[in-house]
Amino acid sequence: MRDAYHEELDSLTARLVEMTRLVRSALSRATTALLDADLHLAESVISRDEEIDAIHAEVETRIFELMATQQPVAVDLRTVISALRMATDLERMGDLAEHVAKVARMRHPDTAVPVELRDAIVEMDQVAERLVTKAGTCIATRDVELAKELETDDDAMDRLHRRLFRVLLSQDWAHGMEAAIDLTLIGRYYERYADHAVRVAREVVYLVTGSRTPANVSG
């Protein structure tokens, strides 16, 4: 039988996995809201970000209590420190999904995404969802090899990001400056979302191995 301390750690891990599901759903719905100019859906992403913030606050409070009462050392200390960081990254991913939803809301009843960029946005969403799904699995299973995969998966996002810029900079761009600014920022939100998913996976590597990857220099 496990002790109360490790039961609490398991319960915190489950909350983090739940956060990955919520921020995945938030980005997926924000993307649909953006592409379909769905105001109702955009509003729901924006209002439900509070739920993610609340879980973040709850996880933080519980970790502080755990630290204060159990005073973990070695691998247990790494585990709670990592959990704290992962919660911060996941909360930020929720914010970025909310930013996408806010662009959808701002441009409604128009859509911010012209037809020739719909595919790129759909793919950015798919890459981001794949990353956050894997990050969730990494948290649950502590699978270091899977965690390392995210570093290369993220390259797909960089390629999509470059494709987005090529379209914006082409002679054929006929949607004006406002749409270009929107898409520059939208591209940045998906890219940052993916970066945070990669950071979550790095935390899993850290908590299992105790060492930070060299790639930790940026974020």
Next chain:
Amino acid sequence: MRDAYHEELDSLTARLVEMTRLVRSALSRATTALLDADLHLAESVISRDEEIDAIHAEVETRIFELMATQQPVAVDLRTVISALRMATDLERMGDLAEHVAKVARMRHPDTAVPVELRDAIVEMDQVAERLVTKAGTCIATRDVELAKELETDDDAMDRLHRRLFRVLLSQDWAHGMEAAIDLTLIGRYYERYADHAVRVAREVVYLVTGSRTPANVSG
């Protein structure tokens, strides 16, 4: 006489204050590099970001050692948790200054900033530097009232950001799409830099009062 534990905490606080100076200098130099198309200066900001990353890693390691060996509780636990978060925000500010420098490098020997936006960029830099300077003072003095000032100081950045978009969207914009994309991203980097400075100040409020401000929902 202070004990070794509190001496180490003081030393960590000094390192955080030093990080505020380094990221302030990084943004200031990046801004000059951007406005003057100074490749050498841009390169120096980019290469010296490693120094900030190294201090970040050092601060983290020392905090983990402190937690493992001293097992702080209550206000001491809050202090080290806050220090950990502040170090993360400051490291990220270094990255954002580096991003600005990279735009300068990419556009060299041209400047990415047309003449009608030079003032706005200069002012964004000034607001950002004011925020990070105050954040450094807050860390050193634990002055909660000063820390709260940063929330309103940050409004100036939002106003400048809106001004930037107005210029990009005006009929008179004659610098094409590439410059507009650059400036959209540059604006975002300054804005995020300022946000992180505000987060540092919020950590000071938290470590002194033990409560998070309601404004903690975003970041």
